[in-house]
Amino acid sequence: MTQAAARPRLIATDLDGTLLCKGGSVSARTAAALTAAEEAGIEVVFVTGRPPRWLRLLGEHIGGHGVAICSNGGAVFDVRRERLLETFPLAAADARTVVARLRERVPGTAFAFESAAGLTREPQYEALMWGDDEAFAVAPAQDLLAEATATGSAGAAVGCYKILAKHPELDPDSYLAEARAAIGELAEITRSSPITLLEISAGGVTKASTLARWCAERGIDRSEVVAFGDMPNDLEMLAWAGTSYAVANAHPEVLAAVAQHTLSNQDDGVARVIEDLITRATASF
Missing domain, CATH: 3.30.1240.10 (Hypothetical Protein, Haloacid Dehalogenase-like Hydrolase; Chain: A; domain 2)
Structure with missing residues (x-):
């Protein structure tokens, strides 16, 4: 696993158990970190096992941000407009x-x-x-x-x-x-x-495959992606991204597979890493 680029271009984060607190909310600190990332020119993509219909329940928490890769890569959903953009169905x-x-x-x-x-x-x-x-x-x-x-x-x-x-x-x-x-x-x-x-x-459809496709269409290299996750459905994405973090409450298989760890979802683990990324990116200019 490589270190993040001095200025990452995309943050890919799982939702439940990773970004969201218990009950499906986003803390004030995490909300501020997501906004700061986008203001710094870093794209935020939610990559979740949730189907698109469940994303509508999170509008007040993530509705200000752009796109979610849903159903473990099976669908791409425009969070702001609540519109399904693309699907990758089984035959x-x-x-x-x-x-x-x-x-x-x-x-x-x-x-x-x-x-x-x-x-x-x-x-x-x-x-x-x-x-x-x-x-x-x-x-x-x-x-x-x-x-x-x-x-x-x-x-x-x-x-x-x-x-x-x-x-x-x-x-x-x-x-x-x-x-x-x-x-x-x-x-x-x-x-x-x-x-x-x-x-x-x-077959072949995972969080990683759809995220890789999304990035390729925008000229974003995997070395410019920072990913966060907690469960087995995150493993392919965490292996693909240039830099990956498992939250402290992650499944044992994920903690063993991912070298870098952050604090739990309840302790704003994702937000803390994002804050550090922005600080380092700003210092490099």
């Missing part, structure tokens, strides 16, 4: 195969699907998260993922850019290992929640 056949393999390997798995239209879910997918009880379609996975026929439209989940898989009993990390063994390289599988909930994206 319908791949989504059906993912469901079949995981259902066979781990009976009791229930599925939900995020797409541009919103959330769809199976009846047995317990609505524990924000807005899950507002799914616009509830049906078995095979019906939600059915392709269009000559007499009807495609299933409501076709075009999904994130599959959610939930199990009522297994340990989260054990469930992740079982799912990866079942699905192999067909799709990307990770987790970011303390509950037994897996997040599945199209």
Whole structure:
């Protein structure tokens, strides 16, 4: 891992457990640090497992900033305008195969699907998260993922850019290992929640892949990116960025993989690093 450029051009930060305090808010210190970064010419991009529909709940906290890479790279969302810009969905056949393999390997798995239209879910997918009880379609996975026929439209989940898989009993990390063994390289599988909930994206689609694409389109080199994270779904991004930090409350796997650590989300760990970056950048001119 390299040291940050004297004047980084982009800050990429996870939200829950990294930037946000408990309850999903941003402290006054963190809000001030984000504003100071942008005033110094450093772009801020939120890179989160949250779907776009959950970003609307954070408008008062992050609405003054520009773009969020959502659903672990599956979608790009304009935070200021609350507008979906781009998605990277799973092929319908791949989504059906993912469901079949995981259902066979781990009976009791229930599925939900995020797409541009919103959330769809199976009846047995317990609505524990924000807005899950507002799914616009509830049906078995095979019906939600059915392709269009000559007499009807495609299933409501076709075009999904994130599959959610939930199990009522297994340990989260054990469930992740079982799912990866079942699905192999067909799709990307990770987790970011303390509950037994897996997040599945199209093959090759991660936080890192979409962030790299975003940066390449703007001529930003990875050495000019500083990234922050706390959970396994952040690992690819933290490995890709020129400089990365794990917050003190991060998952053990993340703490072990990332050399540089900062204080916890509750202690404004991200803000403290940003403040230091701005001070050093200013001193270099």
